[in-house]
Amino acid sequence: MSDDERFEQLLQFFKVLGNKNRLQILGLLANQERNVGELALMLDLKEPTVSHHLGLLKELGLVDTRPEGNLRLYRLNQKALEKMNKDIFSPKQLAALVDVRKSEETWEEKVLKAFVANGRLLDIPARRKKRLVVLTWLVQQLDPTQQYHELELNEWLKQFHEDCASLRRYMVEEQLLIRERNTYWRPAFVQTP
């Protein structure tokens, strides 16, 4: 079973049990088997509503049903409940539910998406961590073999944002760009933050 499927299953489990009437149904069935009409009376609900709840519980395998005469008796599947309790829901399991690397990768993409539109910067991020993402994205579009005069660099930066001076200053500050007098260039190895 993939992490994705496991996650969905766990989520569905909590969703199904996260309802007052369904939790009560489980409680009632833990004591003795019941038919739909009885449960409806006990919970003060109409039969179709109870039927709907039982359907969800049944999908998860938490209840079984057997026919008796004209009735359908529902009962708790204790085995399934114990299995659920055992299988899922340890901290390790929970941690495994999120593919962290994937999330880390897409985080930067989301920062970019949030601050870049049509190839231009909407804003210079105030938070350093986000700003670094944007600056890195910018600097990687410069030719690493070339040197740039300040005026030349400013023009190029204005493509992205009016405030080219801030951009330039930040880049130097973060050592994404090396400066000597009025000339700028990319360092040999850019460390991605």
Place this chain on the structure above:
Amino acid sequence: MSDDERFEQLLQFFKVLGNKNRLQILGLLANQERNVGELALMLDLKEPTVSHHLGLLKELGLVDTRPEGNLRLYRLNQKALEKMNKDIFSPKQLAALVDVRKSEETWEEKVLKAFVANGRLLDIPARRKKRLVVLTWLVQQLDPTQQYHELELNEWLKQFHEDCASLRRYMVEEQLLIRERNTYWRPAFVQTP
């Protein structure tokens, strides 16, 4: 802690975890602590939404928060999670969550409520079990020391339902009423079903 409180707590726990984004937050925090803005970017939600989710998780004690600079870092409270897992959610615990006797008592009341309005029967229940509840309720309104002639009994029953003949027949069938020739009376001890 009362059963009622325990039930509510369990329900709330499932409710809170029964949401995709909250479950993902738990997963993310299981790996490392995060601030609200980061989580918002990762989950593609606005800060207030994440803040709301974190609030629910915090109420349950599943996450803690600590300030760092301008940020508030949230982290998973693994202890709390393990405790939850251990405490709640065994079949026995679940069974204890419903006060069965209370439910049994009110079941009859609910049957009556469903079939009686303004002291009259809306219908004679088709299901024997429900019918017994109604018949018992009726017969207990007869004077146990008196004998009734058939015509007299019919008149009395018509207060409750047009079809007095069926009512009378059912009562005799269930031995809630003794018949001899044209005379009826209540047995010495009425066994409640």
Place this chain on the structure above:
DNA sequence: AATCTATTTAGATTTATTTCTAATTAGATA
């Protein structure tokens, strides 16, 4: 076969939850 009963399905309505925007607060920084 025809009827009756309990249950389920379909679809509409009501209710609860999630999510957002706008405004506020609390804390850090200039």
Place this chain on the structure above:
DNA sequence: TATCTAATTAGAAATAAATCTAAATAGATT
């Protein structure tokens, strides 16, 4: 102190879930 940032709160809008009525189904019983 004034300003900035991140977070939270309030309240509205959007979305999801629960519940109901009416109709259909499947199984017993006559």
